[in-house]
Each structure stands twice: as C-alpha cells, then as structure tokens.
Amino acid sequence: MKKLTIIAFVVLLFCDLSQARESKPVESLPNKVEQWDFYEISLPGPTAGNPFIGIEFSAVFTNGDRTYEPEGFYDGQGIYKIRFMPDYEGIWTYRTKSNYDALNGKTGQFECIPPSNDNHGPVRVRNQYHFAYEDGTPFYLFGTTIYEWPFQSKEKRQQTIQNLINSPFNKARFLAIPPWRQEYVEGADALDCFPFMGTSKENWDFSRFNPVYFQKLEKCVLQLRDIGIEVDLILFRPYDNDKWGFDMMDTETNDRFVRYVVARFAAFRNIWWSLANENSFMEHLTDADWDRLFQIVQAKDPYQHLRSIHNAGRIYNHTKPWVTHVSLQYYMAVRFFGVSPLLRDIYRKPIVHDEINYEGNISKRWGQLSGEEMVYRFWVAYIGGAYATHGETSKGQPYGDGWISTGGELIRESPARIAFLRKIVEDGPKGGLNPIDQYYIKNMAGKYGEYYLIYFGREKVKQWAFRLPDEALKSGMRFKVDLIYTRNMTITPLEQVFEVEKLDRYEFIDKKRSKVELPGKPYMALRIRRIK
C-alpha cells in the first residue's frame, strides 16, 4: 500500500494542478438542470484503502414512473460523484445507495427544465438505418477523425475546435486511451498524466485510475458537445507497441476501465461508445471478450448511448444485439456502388463507414487519397443509404500524421465538398436517404414517389432518359430536376417539367420520352423532386 500511495502522490504533482483543483466537492448543487444536460452529486467518502475497488455507489433518480440508476465513481481527493442526465422535464428526486455509510441514503432533488435551443438530446437510431436526436431532429452523420486531439496543447485543441466549428462534421472519433507515441503529443500541458496512477509501464497501478486524466478528457467531450459535435469515444486501441501496455491489460482491468469510463461519461449527451479502433489487432482479446465489454457498457449506461466497434482484418459480428450501428473499416465498400445497401440488408442497422482511407499525402497507403477520391467515396456511401467519416493526413508533421492524429487545421479539399453533400442530404427527405430499387439500380437514393438523387460517379454521362422505378408512382405525377456538379459544388435547376407515365411492369418514363442533358463530366448527380 505504501508504494501505491507514493506513486499516486508523484502523479498528482506531475499532473497539472489547475485541473486537479476542479475535483473539489461541489458545495451548492444547482437546482435546475436542462433536459439532457447533467446533474452531478458530489459527496465526500472513504479514502482508506483503494477507493476504486469494492465501493458500491449509485443513485436512484426518479421522476414520476421514470427511474434510472447511474453508477458513481471516485474522482480523487476523497470525493465521490454521480452524474445523471435527465431525459424528462419536472422534479427529479434521488437517493444514493452504497455499501459505505457516508455515501448511502443521501437524498436530494432538482428541477429538469426545457432544453436550450441547440440541445436536442442524445442521438438515437431512427428509421432502422438512420439517426435522430432524442427530440426527433434528424441527425445526418458526417464524421471526422481526430484520434489524439485531447492530448495536444491547449492552443492546438482550440485550433481544432475552431476548425470543427467551420467544418461540415458533426461526429468526431477520438481515443479515451493516450497515444503510444509521446512524440505525437505537442506542447507542455499535453500528455502529462495517464488513465492509471503511475508514470510508465514499469509502475502503473492498474487498480487505481487517475481522475485528473479523465477530467481533462471530459473537458474535451464537453467542448465538442457545446459546438454540436457527437463524440465517438474509442475505449481501446491497439499499436501501443509496448510503450504503455494499455492494449495488453488483463480482463479485470479492462472491465473496470470500461465501467469507470461509463460512470464518468454516460451522462454527457453527445457520447457514443466505440469499443475499439481496429479491435482485432489486439490479438489477446477474443470475440467473447468484446461481447463481455459490450455487455458491461450496455448494462451500465442508463441512457443506452449508441454502441459499436471498429475493425481491423477480423470484423466483429455487428449483428449482435448490443451493437446499435455498424462502424466499418472496409475501403472497397465505398469504392463500389451497391455495397452499402447490401450491408444495410445484412445488418438491418445504420451503416457508418468510419474509415475509408484519408485524404492526404503521407507515405502510408491508407493516407493518400486525393480529395476527388475522398468525396467520391462519401457520395458512394450516402447514395447507398449509409454514412461516412472523413480524415486528413499531412506528411512531415512534427507530431503525427496531421489532422487525424492531432486535429489542428483542416487544409484539404474534401471538407468543403462534404459540406456541399451535407446540405443536399439535409435538404432531402426527412427520413434520410434510402436506396431506390437497390437490387437493380446501383446509384439512386431518396424516397419513392417524392425524391430521387442519382450519382453518376466517374461515368461521363451526356444524357439520362427520365425513367424511375414504379414504386409509389402514378401517371401524371410531375417532377423537376436539378443538375448537380459535385466537384464545383454547383446546383443548376433545369427549367423543364417531367410528367411520368407507366412504361412497363418496372418503370415509369417521361411521357414525352424526354432526356436530361448532362455535360459528360465525372462526378455529376441529378436531384429529382416531385412537384406537389
């Protein structure tokens, strides 16, 4: 015990004390919390022994017939906390439960008030293949990747925030575990503490978390929440390369880590759980291990935030019931039409292509896409009724591979064009883009009878005969067409009105057999909307 105490002491000194001060007990709790914000109970409790082990602590929150029981966590310096995200307006009362008297039977209440304008609640699956905030507002996912941004300097983090604000991205993937390459970390206040007490793999105390580390990570999550960005928080990642050993922890430590992270972060409405990045590279973890880790998250997260896992060569079985959506790394799946609809039909869940290679110029082939190709892959994903996640690389960076490592500045051509796509998607059917006749038509999405988006990819089309699959059509329906050029980000409405009649058992056609003229360039699209 003595040795552990000394290590904890050393680490507390090592960590930024201005951070540590934030873990003081909160004396006066706010009595009003907006819906989907979080309420925090903070109580002094036992400090003898190891406060991370053997202390049961939770609270039952009740409002009418709604009841939740979030778990608490030890936040250091003798303070235990419970965070709770109310999902319903009105008075919530609580009573704590613990096997320690000091933490047991504490009661209180607060008022949950209406959410502020930009607060739509956590994101849920809706319409089977899509997402929406809990208040019903559609969430059209446009992801980006900034794996190690929380571990960078304050200036770099602020630059990242500013770039995200000006970007089309509304979901960011990053790590809950620090990067293995110290040289990937820029600045003095960066990687100065770790998830566990200790300073290196020679002296981790895997039985004691370092609350200061998590407080810093929480700030990052809340900063993104405040600019409207969902966080795909990656709980495990491989390629530690024997630096810290965080990818080689034992089962007990992994389980305790997941439980602690859920206790700390679940009350943040913008959290998504990504069990791992490239999980199968952690070869000592079996599918059964991942099953168990998923089940811990499922059992301990009172709000059932979205859950998935990101693969390397061996793809986890996303059909399992605790996986809410497919988080896939498979580049061929966004290089060819028809694959996303197939994935939807296989999994019957939303498909998120969370790694499709990155736009950039590093020597590794996964980071060499042209902007043209990145944007093409995005369109192929969305035209298939799926979603995608962006990333950028830059060679010669002092601390990693550019944006995907450290965040910082978006410098490449795809974000503007992804913003253009996002606008089109947002202006599309409220229920999201679904494949149109996916068994026979490779490149059409929308909503039968209402809205059709056709993406021609690399084909240099000069004419498109106005023909649509028969579902939901009737003779006499009229449509207008916009010509979209995705490279230049232009939308040109065509004057002509198209009126359909039945052609055969499968299709309707413009009654004058009109054709849409196109300029014969690659990366064009057509948007066809019914005139009501």
Next chain:
Amino acid sequence: MKKLTIIAFVVLLFCDLSQARESKPVESLPNKVEQWDFYEISLPGPTAGNPFIGIEFSAVFTNGDRTYEPEGFYDGQGIYKIRFMPDYEGIWTYRTKSNYDALNGKTGQFECIPPSNDNHGPVRVRNQYHFAYEDGTPFYLFGTTIYEWPFQSKEKRQQTIQNLINSPFNKARFLAIPPWRQEYVEGADALDCFPFMGTSKENWDFSRFNPVYFQKLEKCVLQLRDIGIEVDLILFRPYDNDKWGFDMMDTETNDRFVRYVVARFAAFRNIWWSLANENSFMEHLTDADWDRLFQIVQAKDPYQHLRSIHNAGRIYNHTKPWVTHVSLQYYMAVRFFGVSPLLRDIYRKPIVHDEINYEGNISKRWGQLSGEEMVYRFWVAYIGGAYATHGETSKGQPYGDGWISTGGELIRESPARIAFLRKIVEDGPKGGLNPIDQYYIKNMAGKYGEYYLIYFGREKVKQWAFRLPDEALKSGMRFKVDLIYTRNMTITPLEQVFEVEKLDRYEFIDKKRSKVELPGKPYMALRIRRIK
C-alpha cells in the same frame, strides 16, 4: 379416421403404382455397403392409427468408438425404415430403438467397404471459405438451378440428367415441395402425388405424409448423386399463391415435415439442406421460426450436411452457428468487385451467390441476363474468393421459364464459359482462390507467392505493369504469365519470364520494369504462376 383412410386410398390409386411397389419390405439386406453409400433397415410395424405420429423409431449404429443414431420414418404399407450412411470402413452393428415392440431391439450388422472411385463422401467446409469432399478432394462449387425438375416427365428428367452430365455444374438447387403451378409440370407421370395425403388444399391431411411422393424425389437425388452432382434441396418455398397451401402450413406441420425429410434424405451423401428459397416472402414465418427449423435439421441430421437458406428482401442472419455457408441472392454483390471479399470477412464462411439473375430472355427482369453478363458475374464472384450458381430462362415455354423451372436442355452461352472458368479454378491453388490484398486490390485472387489470377472485367486494358503485393514474395522469385480471354475461352502463355524485386513497403515489381501487353478488350484475365 374413416375419412382419412379413404383419402389415403384414393391418393394411392392416383399415384403411380410402379413407384409404390418400391416400398415393399426388403427381405434380404446387403451385407456390404461402401463408405458414404447408405444402408437401409426395413421393418414391418404398426399400421393402426397414424403411423406418422407418436411412433419413436431410431437405431444406434456402432463401429468401434463411432456411434450414430439416425431416425427412422414410416414408408407406407406397414413398413418402417432407417437409412444410415457409414463414414468409416469396417463392421457396423446396429440396434433399433422404438416405443413399439415390433420396431424395438432389432439388431444386425453390415460391412462398410472402401468407396468406389467416384465416391468422395459428403461435401464439407474446408479452409473456412471453401469446400471439399470428406475424403479431402477439393470441391470447387459451380451451381445451377432447376427448381421443379423432379416434377417433370421421365423424358424431361432424363434430358436434364444428360445435359447436366455434359455441363460444368456440380450442384443443383431444386425444390422438395411441388410447384404451385400445375401448368409448370409436363407429362403424365409428373405431379401425380404430393408430400401429404390428399389431392388438393381442400383435403390435405397434414398429419400424414405420402411416402410415394418422397420415393420419387429420392430417385431424383440419387440420380444426381450418380452423376456427381450435389443437391441443394430446398425445404420450403413461397409463392404457392393459395394453390396448395404448402407455404402456409402451421408450425407443427413445418417441424414434422423437416424431421421427415431429414430422416429420409440425410443418408444420401450428396444432400445439402437449403432451408428455403426466398424465405422472407413467407411472411408468417419469423426469424425465430427459421432458427427452430435450422436447429431441427442440425439436431436430426447425424452427418451434419451443409446447411443454409436463400433470401428474398430480408436476409437471414447467416452468422448464426447452424448456418454452414452463406447462400445469397444479391445481384449487386456480383456486379462489383470487392463485395465477395467483404462478405467473406463479415461471415467468415464460404460465400455462395446462389442467385445472380439468370441468362435468358423472359419478360421478368431477373431472367434477362446476356451470356456475357452471366459469365462476368461468375468471374467477379470467383475472383472475390466466392462461388456462384447459374440459371437459364427461355420465353414461350409451355411449362415454365425454361431450364430454371423444368430442367431439360441447356441452350445458352454461359455454360461453356463457366466450364472454362471451372478448369482454371481446378488448375489453381488446391486450397481454393482467395482474394489477394482485398483491402486495396479489387480484382486479384490466388495464393500469395505462388499463384495470382487477375480479372479485368469490362476494363479494356492494354498494358499491365508487373507488380504484386509484397506478402510471401522475395527478390529473385520468377513468374510466368498466361493471357486469358474469357469470351473466346483461350489461354495464351507468354514467353517472357518475370523476376521480381522489392519496390516499396507494399509491392514487388519486375526488375526490368516489364509490362504485360494485352489486347485492350473487355473480359480479359491474367494468370501468374511462380516458376519453382
């Protein structure tokens, strides 16, 4: 009871009596059976009441420490049978078990002798993504579809057999349930009896099978066995269109039907179980129903023949443990490269594209492929490390849509070209074709360091720089190249020898930077084999 007896009597008269005579008790059993052929016990038993219900009947077969317990079945006319497929040479002894004295405790033995030349045993999964006969002989699947051939005239069936003998196909999909369209059936000895006693949906006795129906079906299965063709026996199919009601039977009937079919057919070594064709069109059956039916087959088939199910719009979850391979209908999956490798990585089982549209000229769009397109889809499947199943249609046929309905004559251009592909696959790596670097290369299969097959599809390639992914390569390795033209079925060996050296972290290249010259036509391939 009286009514049922009368119906049974009528049906026996209606059914071809020359068939019915085959179900006499076999007085003298053979005492030698070759391995993977079947031994049949035939015993007189109770005829009172309903012999299909409540009579338990099985036999324990033993040879050393090998033990199997196949279930028996009532074969009509007072005779009960048990069929057994011995999988090991030597003396097998058996003892019957029954809750009826007449069927209980009967013992006997036979000698299992070595298999004859063309008998390689049942087909199993091997190397995760491929198939082999039980004796280890690779089985490179080349399927075809003849849904209703067992219900055609003897002449038509014989023509089908003759065409299959001359075809590249070694697996045939067909129905265990009769077609709903009586007009799909040609000839007098065709659809003259049904799986159940009765003559129409007004009078089926779903509690009584008609053994004569199954005897006829068994003959078809054994005819295919004798010409080396595996049978993908389809247990259920929709689109009965209220004709017979066989797609709307209740749970108890479905379960009993499956159990009866397994008892009758499992001892035939060429059986594969296809739980259904387009299963989701049977809307009253849930995933839980299919799970249960799979589990019955799994529990009752002592030999664990291959099991899968073929989908309509809703794809059954083939990751479930009782599914041995993926039997998929998804046309886009064979129109684009890269999809079969993804499917392999998702399912980690063999992928069989069991319906990829059919070559032909009927008005329905699923039966209109050109031969060119059918062959293209086959190549796309095999270059992705998967397998495919052929079918042909013909318009204006009196009894259905041509070959896929009735069998008969293969008249189109794809079979010869599929035979050409089969020869290439058979001459390839013994372990089967696997994708080469499937994350970055879309159209290469083979075996690292040994054998590479590149298919260019519709691309009109004039030059191919000799470059191969680095895995298993060393500088100095030498290769020869064959130019394959899949349309004309020609293989042209090139004179040149290519010697590789390392180019970068990903690739080896010919040390003279040589290029392979190609004629710039679509549908070309290259075969690259290492010179040892």
